[in-house]
Amino acid sequence: MRRLDHVAELGFRVAAFSSAVATVGIFGFMAVLGYPLLTDGRLVEVLTSPWLPDQGAFGIFPMLAGTVLIASLAVLLAFPLSLGCASFVVVTGPRPLAGLLRKTVSVMTGVPTVIYGFVGVFLLVPVIRETFHHGSGMCILSAALCLAVLVSPTMILFFVDSFERVPLSQINAVDALGGTPVQKLLYVILPQAWPGVITGLVLGLGRAVGDTLIALMIAGNSVAIPHSMLDSARTLTAHIALIIAADFESLEFRTLFACGIVLYAFTALTVLLVRTVGTARKGAR
Amino acid sequence: MSFLRDLPVKSFVRSLMVLVASIGLVSVAYAGATDMFAGESGTIKISGGTAHIPVMKEAAKRIMIANPGIQITVAGGGSGVGIKQVGEGLVDIGNSGRKPTGDEIGKYGLKMFKWAVDGVGVVVNPSNSVRSLTADKLKAIYAGQLTNWKELGGADKAINIYTRDKASGTRAVFWKKALGKGEITATANFVPSNGAMKSAIANDPYAIGYVSVGHIDESVTPVALDGVIPTLETVKSGTYPVARGLYSNTRGEPSGLVRKFVDYLFSPEGQQIATEKGFISAN
Numbered sequence: 425m426r427r428l429d430h431v432a433e434l435g436f437r438v439a440a441f442s443s444a445v446a447t448v449g450i451f452g453f454m455a456v457l458g459y460p461l462l463t464d465g466r467l468v469e470v471l472t473s474p475w476l477p478d479q480g481a482f483g484i485f486p487m488l489a490g491t492v493l494i495a496s497l498a499v500l501l502a503f504p505l506s507l508g509c510a511s512f513v514v515v516t517g518p519r520p521l522a523g524l525l526r527k528t529v530s531v532m533t534g535v536p537t538v539i540y541g542f543v544g545v546f547l548l549v550p551v552i553r554e555t556f557h558h559g560s561g562m563c564i565l566s567a568a569l570c571l572a573v574l575v576s577p578t579m580i581l582f583f584v585d586s587f588e589r590v591p592l593s594q595i596n597a598v599d600a601l602g603g604t605p606v607q608k609l610l611y612v613i614l615p616q617a618w619p620g621v622i623t624g625l626v627l628g629l630g631r632a633v634g635d636t637l638i639a640l641m642i643a644g645n646s647v648a649i650p651h652s653m654l655d656s657a658r659t660l661t662a663h664i665a666l667i668i669a670a671d672f673e674s675l676e677f678r679t680l681f682a683c684g685i686v687l688y689a690f691t692a693l694t695v696l697l698v699r700t701v702g703t704a705r706k707g708a709r
Numbered sequence: 710m711s712f713l714r715d716l717p718v719k720s721f722v723r724s725l726m727v728l729v730a731s732i733g734l735v736s737v738a739y740a741g742a743t744d745m746f747a748g749e750s751g752t753i754k755i756s757g758g759t760a761h762i763p764v765m766k767e768a769a770k771r772i773m774i775a776n777p778g779i780q781i782t783v784a785g786g787g788s789g790v791g792i793k794q795v796g797e798g799l800v801d802i803g804n805s806g807r808k809p810t811g812d813e814i815g816k817y818g819l820k821m822f823k824w825a826v827d828g829v830g831v832v833v834n835p836s837n838s839v840r841s842l843t844a845d846k847l848k849a850i851y852a853g854q855l856t857n858w859k860e861l862g863g864a865d866k867a868i869n870i871y872t873r874d875k876a877s878g879t880r881a882v883f884w885k886k887a888l889g890k891g892e893i894t895a896t897a898n899f900v901p902s903n904g905a906m907k908s909a910i911a912n913d914p915y916a917i918g919y920v921s922v923g924h925i926d927e928s929v930t931p932v933a934l935d936g937v938i939p940t941l942e943t944v945k946s947g948t949y950p951v952a953r954g955l956y957s958n959t960r961g962e963p964s965g966l967v968r969k970f971v972d973y974l975f976s977p978e979g980q981q982i983a984t985e986k987g988f989i990s991a992n
Contacts (some may be wrong), residue, residue, distance in 0.1 A: 476895070477875060486895075545952075550912065560869035560913050562898055645899035656898050666874040666901060 453687055458681030470682045482679045486649045488686065490657035493650060494562050494639060495632035500570035502628060507621070510583030515609045526584065528538045532577040540643035544570040549642060558654040562644030565653040570638050575628040582627060586620020587613050612630040619701065626698045630691055636661035660687055742978035743775035750778030751966045757784075757791015757804035758878050759902040760827055760921035761955055764985040765804070768979060772970070779817050779966065790879030792819070795958050801967045805956045806878025806921070818961050823954040824974040825988035828922035829883045830939030830951070832907075832929040839863040841933035847887060850917060853894030858915060870897040871909050872920035878905060882953040883919045887934065908971045923987030945989045955988060 461467050473483025509529070513522045534639025548570060590613050598608045614621070636659075639645075644656025645666060658666075660683040667680055742756040749842040755765055762785060769781035775785045786794070788805035795803025796817030804825065831847060833839060839861045842850075847854035850868055859865040872893055884890060900906045903924045914976050923940050926932050931939045934951065943949035963971055973979045979991045 455750070474895070477890070478904075545908070545912065553913065557866075559867065560909075560916060562899055562909075562913075640901070646896050647899070648895035656896065666899060667876075 432498040437667050453685045454681050454688065456676065458662040458685050461678055461682055467652060467682065469495040470679050471686070474649065477676055480675075482657065482676050484660065484663065484679055484683055484686075486647050487658050487660045487663045487683065489649055490564070490639075490643065491633060491659040493653075494553035494567050494571065494643060494659055495629060496562065497568035497653070498575060498632045499625065499629045501568060502576040502579055502632075502644070503625060505572070506583055506624070506628070509576070509580045510587060511586050513580070516605045517614065521532055527649055529577045529580050533581060537635060537637045538641075539612060540570055541637050544638065544642045552654075554656050558652070559656060560644060562642055562656055564643060564650055564657050565687070567639050567643035567657075567659075568653075570637060570642055571632050574635065574638060575631045577623045579628040579629060583617070584625030589620065590616045609705045622701055623698055623701065626694050630694060634661065636665050640665055739919045742976040743772055744773055745969055745972065746776045746966075749776060749900065749966055749969065752780040752782070753802065753966055753970055754800040755781065755783045755802045755804065756786050756794050756800045757802075757958075758788045758806040758925060759785040759904065760806045760879060761957070762904075763923065764825070764955075764974075764983050764988065767982045767986065768926045768970070768973060771978075771982075772973065780933075782968070787874065787876035787902075788881070789876030792817075792958060795819070795960055798960060801963075802970065803958045804953065805958060807881045807953055808956060809958060812984055816886060819958045820960075820962055821972070822959075824946065824957060824971075824979070824991050825955040825983040826952060826991060827955050827988050828939045828944035828949055828952045829879050829887065829919050830922045830925055830949075831887070831917065831919050831932040831934060832910050832925060833917055833932055834910055834912075835927070836914045837863055837930065839932065840930070841936065844887065844889070844935050847934065848889065848891045851888055851894065851897070852892045859922060859969050864915070866915040869913055869916045870894060871900055871906060871913075871916055872897040873906065873919075874899055874901060878953065879919065879921055883951060886951040886953075887919070905961040921987075925987070941987065941989060953985075954991070 441692065454608075461470060470483055472485050473481055475481065475483055475486055509525070512531075513526050523559065544566060548566050549561040551558070551568045552563065552569075556565075594612055594616070595608060598612050603611070639659040640662040643659065643662065645658045645662055646656035647658055648655070650657040664680050664683050667676065728784075753769075755769075762783060765783040767782055773779055773781060784800075787806055791800075791803035791805050792809050792813050793803070794818065796813065809821060813819060814821070828862060831842065837858070839858060842848045842861065844856060846861065851870060853870075855861070856868055857865065858868055870893075884893065898916075899910070900909050903921050906920050907916050907924055907926075907952075909930055910918045910920075917932075920929070922931075922941065922944055925939070933939075934949070937943050938950045939949050939951070942953050957971060957974060959971070974983075975991075984990055
């Protein structure tokens with residue numbers, strides 16, 4: 425038995441070590457390839473200027489704006505939807521219906537992104553185009569709506585889990601005091617489950633920022649700085665997918681590493697933020 | 710009730726007959742140029758130009774049916790990707806819808822094989838009433854100066870411009886020969902392949918875009934440029950000016966299986982596939 429323990433421990437150690445090395449290694453790779461941008465002081469220029477390759481300008485500001493707008497709008501749409509859905513599943517919904525909904529949501533988390541993108545192109549885009557009479561329908565709003573559908577299952581499952589971790593004794597206490605389900609949700613479950621809700625929210629945001637295909641298929645990929653929700657826009661991820669083609673030595677290609685570093689830094693920051701919020705709350709209690 | 714029971718059986722028998730007949734036809738048709746692959750085995754990796762894909766897929770299918778020992782993979786990415794990947798040795802054949810530049814040929818020692826000629830046609834949605842444009846109007850549209858279909862005799866709707874990314878050979882040829890290297894507005898929508906362009910235009914009644922003439926079918930309507938409609942005939946005769954060669958590039962002189970694949974593209978059967986897919990034979 426001891427031998428088995430050793431082998432298992434070694435296996436776990438290798439797994440932990442290699443995943444950590446991969447994460448750090450990828451960052452190192454991007455930092456090395458993006459280094460020329462940092463040294464000649466071009467990073468700020470790249471982050472703030474427009475993308476006009478024919479005129480030698482390779483700024484990624486329009487893509488930054490596109491990513492921020494699409495991802496935050498998607499989460500803004502998905503958050504109330506997910507919170508409501510989770511509350512229904514755990515607290516207010518009748519048993520069989522809530523169970524069915526929960527299973528449906530679990531299945532939805534596994535649907536490949538390209539399916540959502542495909543449905544978006546053929547169903548959502550024409551509706552948006554004909555409703556608002558502005559542009560091609562391939563726009564920030566369409567992409568955000570589609571992304572909201574993509575990220576909500578993840579958020580709902582996280583919310584449901586954190587709701588269910590609230591101690592049963594407290595829930596029973598509310599019932600004993602004659603509290604309604606809504607009171608139970610507002611005064612006991614939500615205040616207790618808040619860190620889990622934040623974690624789900626941030627994970628949803630991370631997924632929205634990191635998703636490539638929906639934006640590539642639906643947002644229109646224009647390189648102009650968007651001025652309205654109905655304008656076509658390009659995200660950092662879609663930009664990388666579209667430009668990966670070009671010359672490996674060119675400045676154009678190098679700026680892709682700026683995109684990569686920004687995406688990486690964003691994810692790292694949000695995760696750290698969530699951790700800090702989580703531990704601060706635990707410490708306060 | 711009996712006719713209901715008969716129907717599926719009949720149609721099944723009919724499709725079975727069609728199937729058998731087509732297998733017969735197939736084996737007759739395939740016993741030709743694919744003979745040269747007899748006894749060969751191995752893999753060929755192809756990537757690059759998206760205009761080439763229908764021909765590459767059909768050629769790959771026929772060769773792989775004739776000789777199951779051969780594996781051929783066909784990927785897109787655009788002309789820039791094709792040239793880059795074949796140059797870096799990531800694929801065996803890199804397709805491009807433009808002639809590789811002198812730099813690219815020199816740097817990688819590329820060998821070019823131009824096996825067909827293709828046009829790049831301006832297309833709109835079939836519901837659009839605008840069917841012809843002058844080159845100046847086209848330039849104005851793509852520069853973002855002409856923004857409403859009404860100004861061209863169409864509906865009172867904003868023009869939705871679609872373009873390709875910089876790795877696209879189709880874009881390179883369109884930009885050079887149709888736009889005279891004019892500006893393409895930053896507000897244009899970007900699509901990543903000829904196929905994606907076609908489905909974008911087919912879905913957007915107010916769209917304008919450009920595709921390989923080989924990709925034009927009933928889902929999109931070609932627009933006459935200075936009075937010339939982009940078709941096989943006008944590209945062939947040279948009256949439609951926005952044309953280019955379709956190239957398959959290898960690093961250095963190809964050998965073995967790759968050489969045979971290139972030869973197959975130039976064989977009567979390979980050229981017939983190119984013609985069937987809407988391109989003009991290079992021979």
